[in-house]
Amino acid sequence: MTDTIFALSSGPLPAGIAVVRISGPQVRDVLVELVGKLPKPRVMTFCDMKGKDSAIIDRGLAVYFPGPATFTGDDVAELNLHGSRAVVARILEELASIPGLRSAEQGEFTKRAFLNGKIDLTEAEGLADLIDAETEAQRRFAMVSSVGGQRTLYEGWRTRLICARAMLEAELDFSDQEDVPGSVSDTIKCDLEQLAADVGKHIAGFKRGEILRSGFDVVIVGPPNAGKSSLLNALAQREVAIVSDEAGTTRDLIEVSLDLGGIRVRLTDTAGLRDATGKVEAIGIERAKARAEQADLVIQLHDLTLADVGGAMSGALLVGSKSDLAGSVKFDGMRISTRSGEGIASLLDEIESRARGAVGDVSDILPARSRHMEYLTRAHVLLRDAIGGFGGQVELQAEALRLAADQIGRITGQVDVEDILDVIFSRFCIGK
Numbered sequence: 001m002t003d004t005i006f007a008l009s010s011g012p013l014p015a016g017i018a019v020v021r022i023s024g025p026q027v028r029d030v031l032v033e034l035v036g037k038l039p040k041p042r043v044m045t046f047c048d049m050k051g052k053d054s055a056i057i058d059r060g061l062a063v064y065f066p067g068p069a070t071f072t073g074d075d076v077a078e079l080n081l082h083g084s085r086a087v088v089a090r091i092l093e094e095l096a097s098i099p100g101l102r103s104a105e106q107g108e109f110t111k112r113a114f115l116n117g118k119i120d121l122t123e124a125e126g127l128a129d130l131i132d133a134e135t136e137a138q139r140r141f142a143m144v145s146s147v148g149g150q151r152t153l154y155e156g157w158r159t160r161l162i163c164a165r166a167m168l169e170a171e172l173d174f175s176d177q178e179d180v181p182g183s184v185s186d187t188i189k190c191d192l193e194q195l196a197a198d199v200g201k202h203i204a205g206f207k208r209g210e211i212l213r214s215g216f217d218v219v220i221v222g223p224p225n226a227g228k229s230s231l232l233n234a235l236a237q238r239e240v241a242i243v244s245d246e247a248g249t250t251r252d253l254i255e256v257s258l259d260l261g262g263i264r265v266r267l268t269d270t271a272g273l274r275d276a277t278g279k280v281e282a283i284g285i286e287r288a289k290a291r292a293e294q295a296d297l298v299i300q301l302h303d304l305t306l307a308d309v310g311g312a313m314s315g316a317l318l319v320g321s322k323s324d325l326a327g328s329v330k331f332d333g334m335r336i337s338t339r340s341g342e343g344i345a346s347l348l349d350e351i352e353s354r355a356r357g358a359v360g361d362v363s364d365i366l367p368a369r370s371r372h373m374e375y376l377t378r379a380h381v382l383l384r385d386a387i388g389g390f391g392g393q394v395e396l397q398a399e400a401l402r403l404a405a406d407q408i409g410r411i412t413g414q415v416d417v418e419d420i421l422d423v424i425f426s427r428f429c430i431g432k
């Protein structure tokens with residue numbers, strides 16, 4: 001028999017309410033023991049929860065969800081308690097003292113949902129993203145995955161691959177008979193080409209998915225004292241980085257997260273670029289350069305009070321700082337001042353519009369993880385091989401299609417995934 005697991009599923013204590021979730025074969029017994037009787041299924045029932053000594057631990061609400069129509073697929077109970085540390089500690093202690101019950105591991109409720117066939121891996125990962133979501137675009141993206149957007153797409157592709165293979169093999173079996181139309185391969189080829197195009201287009205959307213999930217990556221670079229840290233603080237509207245008139249103040253990367261129109265933007269301040277005067281600064285400058293190379297957008301800051309604008313990095317957004325001191329100096333870029341506030345709002349608008357452009361249509365179904373990309377890329381190669389035809393060797397074509405279908409099945413978890421389950425579910429929080 002599987003263990004019955006329990007955990008605090010709500011957030012940090014103290015809080016108004018705490019929710020303890022229990023899942024597994026002993027849920028009914030536990031409820032009877034704790035609240036005296038089995039509450040009516042799916043009805044929140046007001047009750048006293050008592051310990052073994054019959055003393056009341058807390059008075060709250062209990063819900064009983066009989067399996068299999070539950071999140072995990074097993075019997076589930078939820079206890080709504082007063083959100084106090086002592087109440088929750090006492091209830092968890094009481095539950096732990098019942099033989100066969102134990103604390104849930106990270107993501108174990110969701111893992112059971114997967115193992116019981118309630119959700120596939122992309123939906124499980126979508127739920128993890130939904131819980132982590134901080135911005136509206138992250139929420140929408142996670143929502144699509146968690147309700148089966150990717151699952152439906154991938155299962156459809158897998159079915160097409162399996163069908164195409166079956167048709168090819170049928171053709172192989174009957175190839176010596178005259179009544180099998182020779183055009184079968186043409187039909188298959190046509191469908192596979194369409195599929196390869198769909199997969200290719202989907203793969204090309206990965207970067208957009210990454211930006212939606214992890215944020216649009218903006219890095220501020222420029223010479224020492226250009227006002228990079230001042231700009232970071234102005235854009236974040238709080239004092240995150242140290243500002244001083246001493247050149248070489250910032251030595252390390254300083255990152256803040258912004259929510260611009262629902263899109264997460266990660267903004268990084270860096271060490272001023274110059275020939276370093278010391279070892280630590282030199283490391284900082286190396287980090288700045290490396291960081292700028294990975295960025296989705298580089299803001300190159302130039303001090304307008306200095307004559308030499310220097311060369312602009314290709315693709316960088318050129319911004320002139322300290323416009324309050326610069327009068328009517330000619331400059332081919334945006335002008336800002338963290339003193340007067342000039343240009344700060346426009347710069348935020350510009351970053352938002354670039355982030356929006358990079359993300360595109362947020363309702364598209366995109367690859368959500370590099371794990372998916374690995375399998376998608378392999379499936380795409382195998383599919384192209386199959387279309388290539390192996391010089392007419394139908395067996396090899398069919399085998400390539402079988403392998404491609406397996407790759408897709410690994411994304412959703414339909415094909416053996418034992419080895420990756422722990423990696424996926426250990427990233428969840430406890431109680432999910």
Ligand SMILES: Nc1nc2c(ncn2[C@@H]2O[C@H](COP(=O)(O)OP(=O)(O)OP(=O)(O)O)[C@@H](O)[C@H]2O)c(=O)[nH]1
Nearest residue numbers: 224225226227228229230244248249250272337338
């Ligand atoms: N007048 C004026 N001074 C500014 C402005 N922005 C920054 N400063 C000043 O410029 C100096 C350097 O600012 P920082 O933000 O530390 O510059 P930085 O580019 O981060 O410098 P490093 O970290 O040393 O590379 C400080 O004395 C700031 O007060 C501005 O818009 N107007």
Ligand SMILES: [K+]
Nearest residue numbers: 225244246249
């Ligand atoms: K400085």
Ligand SMILES: [Mg+2]
Nearest residue numbers: 228229249250
């Ligand atoms: Mg600085």
